[in-house]
Amino acid sequence: MTQQCDWLLGNLRLATLTDSEIPYGAIEDGAVALAGDRVIYAGPATDMPDLAARRRLDGRGRWATPGLVDCHTHLVYGGSRAPEFEQRLRGASYEEIARAGGGILSTVAATRLAGEDELYTSGRQRLLRLLEEGVTTVEIKSGYGLDLESELKMLRVARRLGEDLPVTVRTTFLGAHALPAEYREPGADAYIDMLCRDMLPEVARQGLADAVDVFCEGVGFSPAQTERVFEAAAAHGLPVKGHVEQLSDLKGAVLAARHRALSVDHLEYLAAADTNVLAEAGTVAVLLPGAFYYLHETRLPPVAALRERGVPMAVATDLNPGTSPMASLLTAMNQACVLFHLTPEEALRGASVNGARALGLDDRGQLVAGQRADLALWDIDSPAELSYGLNYHRPGALFQGGVLQHDH
Numbered sequence: 001m002t003q004q005c006d007w008l009l010g011n012l013r014l015a016t017l018t019d020s021e022i023p024y025g026a027i028e029d030g031a032v033a034l035a036g037d038r039v040i041y042a043g044p045a046t047d048m049p050d051l052a053a054r055r056r057l058d059g060r061g062r063w064a065t066p067g068l069v070d071c072h073t074h075l076v077y078g079g080s081r082a083p084e085f086e087q088r089l090r091g092a093s094y095e096e097i098a099r100a101g102g103g104i105l106s107t108v109a110a111t112r113l114a115g116e117d118e119l120y121t122s123g124r125q126r127l128l129r130l131l132e133e134g135v136t137t138v139e140i141k142s143g144y145g146l147d148l149e150s151e152l153k154m155l156r157v158a159r160r161l162g163e164d165l166p167v168t169v170r171t172t173f174l175g176a177h178a179l180p181a182e183y184r185e186p187g188a189d190a191y192i193d194m195l196c197r198d199m200l201p202e203v204a205r206q207g208l209a210d211a212v213d214v215f216c217e218g219v220g221f222s223p224a225q226t227e228r229v230f231e232a233a234a235a236h237g238l239p240v241k242g243h244v245e246q247l248s249d250l251k252g253a254v255l256a257a258r259h260r261a262l263s264v265d266h267l268e269y270l271a272a273a274d275t276n277v278l279a280e281a282g283t284v285a286v287l288l289p290g291a292f293y294y295l296h297e298t299r300l301p302p303v304a305a306l307r308e309r310g311v312p313m314a315v316a317t318d319l320n321p322g323t324s325p326m327a328s329l330l331t332a333m334n335q336a337c338v339l340f341h342l343t344p345e346e347a348l349r350g351a352s353v354n355g356a357r358a359l360g361l362d363d364r365g366q367l368v369a370g371q372r373a374d375l376a377l378w379d380i381d382s383p384a385e386l387s388y389g390l391n392y393h394r395p396g397a398l399f400q401g402g403v404l405q406h407d408h
């Protein structure tokens with residue numbers, strides 16, 4: 001009996017990114033069939049079932065990958081930190097800039113002042129840069145509001161971006177990003193009290209966050225304060241993730257793994273011995289080479305140990321105004337290879353299937369029947385080219401949720 005489908009894509013080479021001995025899970029003479037927002041077939045053209053397609057697309061021998069996933073961004077924010085960039089290059093230290101009101105708190109001030117439409121317009125421009133590169137799922141954090149109304153404002157903007165553009169937006173509440181100036185006196189414990197008592201419950205009640213994140217660092221929050229936020233998140237049914245071991249080893253990753261975190265992010269100062277705990281917890285290691293590059297960091301995350309213990313590695317832009325103003329996931333993939341010594345296949349898995357896992361999503365990131373119909377077609381000779389060039393490629397064709405966005 002002939003089955004109906006909406007799209008039949010032939011004459012393709014597939015980078016399925018399934019678990020396979022074959023690099024990229026590659027299928028040379030491949031075909032893909034879409035019905036609604038799902039893939040119903042992805043495999044050798046010769047094994048294609050009997051399908052009656054409403055529309056057909058000639059893949060023209062292009063490589064098909066899953067839609068890309070950027071699992072860690074702070075792309076909604078007000079103001080700019082370009083002046084600081086210039087000050088630093090003229091010799092000012094971070095401390096001098098922070099004392100003069102710069103750093104995260106200057107973005108907080110600008111974000112609190114910015115109206116919702118202003119945040120939406122600037123965030124939309126940054127998000128469109130990512131979509132141009134074949135990104136179909138993005139995570140967007142709050143964390144520049146640091147009071148209830150401003151955090152809710154940021155999360156509403158993030159939700160609205162996902163409603164208006166052909167992208168799945170997953171939101172993360174990062175109220176524990178920095179200590180706001182008005183809490184410098186009562187101190188960080190008082191701020192965490194308020195966050196757990198007032199902010200997190202309201203964010204959860206309004207359904208504005210899909211996860212909760214904490215900046216666990218000497219310049220952020222302590223492991224004890226981090227754990228209080230994780231416990232409050234669990235009490236409201238929200239999974240957790242953490243900015244951990246970015247500048248020092250506070251065992252934030254071990255703490256996050258103990259709370260079955262979806263992901264632990266940055267990891268430059270993660271001890272190789274602690275990678276076992278991540279493997280046992282099934283927590284994804286998110287690598288953020290943009291911040292490493294921008295901060296002139298020299299300490300590398302323990303990639304060899306993560307690889308050896310089979311910890312899934314994701315790669316993301318960490319798009320934020322202070323340490324990674326980088327709106328290019330393909331560039332992050334290149335940096336992950338050049339700076340962190342990932343292979344191009346690991347980088348592509350990091351920006352697709354493992355990025356999806358870092359968001360708790362198992363319905364995307366591979367070209368397999370049953371997955372979301374998010375896929376990009378690339379005019380390249382090998383999938384390695386996607387990590388090879390810096391901001392070098394754009395997908396020739398893109399499907400998001402089974403809808404053809406373009407086919408150049």
Ligand SMILES: O=C(O)CC[C@@H]1NC(=O)NC1=O
Pocket residue numbers: 103104107177215243246291320321322323
């Ligand atoms: O400087 C900023 O605006 C954000 C810095 C950013 N946030 C964080 O937790 N780690 C970072 O690198």
Ligand SMILES: [Fe+3]
Pocket residue numbers: 072074243318320
């Ligand atoms: Fe970040």
